[in-house]
Amino acid sequence: MKIIPQISVFDYSEIEILGDLERCKLLIENVPDEKIIHKLIEIRGKGRNEYPVIAVWNSILIMPLLECSTVEQLRRELSRNRDLRKLCGFNDYDYYFGKNKLVPPPKAYTNMIKNLKKIEPLLKECFNELREFMYENLKDFGKDVGEDGKIFLSKAKSLNQNGNYNDGRCDMDADFTIKENYYKDRKTGESKVKKKTYFGYRYHLLADVNYELPIEYTVTKASCGEREQFKKHIEMLPEEKVEIIDTASADKGYDSKVMIEFLKEKGIKPIIDIRNHWSEEDTKQYKGTDIVYTYNGKVSIVDDNGEIIPLKYLGYDKIKNTLRYRYQNKVYSIDINYDKRIFTPIARDSKKWKKLYNKRTSLERINGRMDRDFNLENHKVRGLKKATVIIDIMMIGMMALAKGHILNNHPEKIRKLKST
Known part of the structure; x- marks a missing residue:
């Protein structure tokens, strides 16, 4: 039998493991979870403590990042990776001396999930704290x-x-x-x-x-x-x-007159795609004038020969609450309250609307x-x-990684979850 004395230079498994550890460390270090941990310890009380609350919580926190969809996958990952166990806070010495198992049993995670359901508002509070960090450190x-x-x-x-x-x-x-x-x-x-x-x-x-x-x-x-x-x-x-x-x-799934009016009342400009509910006619007349418009906000004028000519958009008049258009050196105003679902503060047929919608x-x-x-x-x-707890943990993880990149002066990496 031939023995391979060393790992091939083309084996990148060690690099991939290191990348996982770096990401997990970045995540754990940047989660403001003091209240969560304190409450979990309080719930546990004076019971047995073979597997510390902090270690089990940290392992659940990095569970999505390791792409583990079940507890068994997480336990398997922990059992084969000593550095990952150490990062979470598990003590291998107790295993070597026969005091407990190498990784927590399934029941430990079942109890942890049950406790997290009870204190779910604290998870959302943790997310809100990370969100506040973004408001303070990211421009606009x-x-x-x-x-x-x-x-x-x-x-x-x-x-x-x-x-x-x-x-x-x-x-x-x-x-x-x-x-x-x-x-x-x-x-x-x-x-x-x-x-x-x-x-x-x-x-x-x-x-x-x-x-x-x-x-x-x-x-x-x-x-x-x-x-x-x-x-x-x-x-x-x-x-x-x-x-x-x-x-x-x-x-367009969010399109409705009520939704648009709600956003306007809050001082927010709606950029919502529109559904076509017009069946019989392609255009409608604006206030008995020569101006016509389509369901998606394209404004035109009908000349003396009956030809429909598109108007040039000039912008929004905040004082008069109108959209301004021009044709042959004459400016026309469209009251956005005339048809609230079609006419919005940023005209639907403008380049600015398309640019914002593409975002x-x-x-x-x-x-x-x-x-x-x-x-x-x-x-x-x-x-x-x-389901709520799982999404909470994922959202916290996404924000904590972004926070870590910002603190490390790498704001260009805030969207990255796979590499640091």
Whole structure:
């Protein structure tokens, strides 16, 4: 049998492990979790302490970063990585002397999750403290925001046909929702819709679209309406933080007259894509004039020959609350209150509106990091409380890593979760 005396120079496993340790250390060191730890120790009381509360909490904190979707995966990772155990705070000496096992048993993590459900408001308070750090250290943080939601599945199944709530395999908190994806048939060019059913939960996220960091979030059943959560996020923010917001973007799923009016009342410029509800006519006349407009805010004028000519957008008049357009050296004003859903402070047909709306893709990138880097797509849960705790931990992790990069004078890395 041939013995390999050393690791191949082309084996990068050691480098990858070092990268994981660096990221985990950065995360643990920058989480303001003193209140959480103090409360967990208080709940434990004077019971057995083979596995310290701080060590178990730290291991759960880095669980998403290690892409572990189950406790068994986390325990396996800890058992094979001595440096990771040391980083979390576990003591291997007790194992060598036969006092306890190398890593905590599943029951220890089950109890920890139960306790975290009880003190979930402290997890949100921890996130809010990290958010405050961003407001203080990032220029114009919270000025341009965006809203989006993400569905993640339940680990269990729905109620059985008899509606038996005593069936432990079912999830009594989750529910069904149908997601519609619209696309065009390549052969016929016709618009079609593809429907898919999901059973689980949805997290709703309000984020800064420039820095791609979360500002506010909630976790609900999958069927919960997105517009209501958008309004709730704005209302949850302190008044001084709402005053910072200049624009708020969202896709056409959030489009409604009520939503736009709500944002305007808060002094926020809505950048929300619009759904086409017009069926019979392509344009509407503005106040009996020669000016006409389309459902997506394109403003034109009809000349004496009946030709429709687009007007040139000049900007928003804040004093008169009107949109200004020009045609042949003459300026026309459009009252944005005439059709509140179509006419917004930043005209829908302007380059500025398109530029701001394109920033909303940062929400898609955040969702991608949650799926890819924090393994949310494989992290199935059972119960709304546990789902909320899981999202809390992921959001705290994302913000803590960003905080670490800022303190280390690497603000360009605040969006990175995979490498430091």
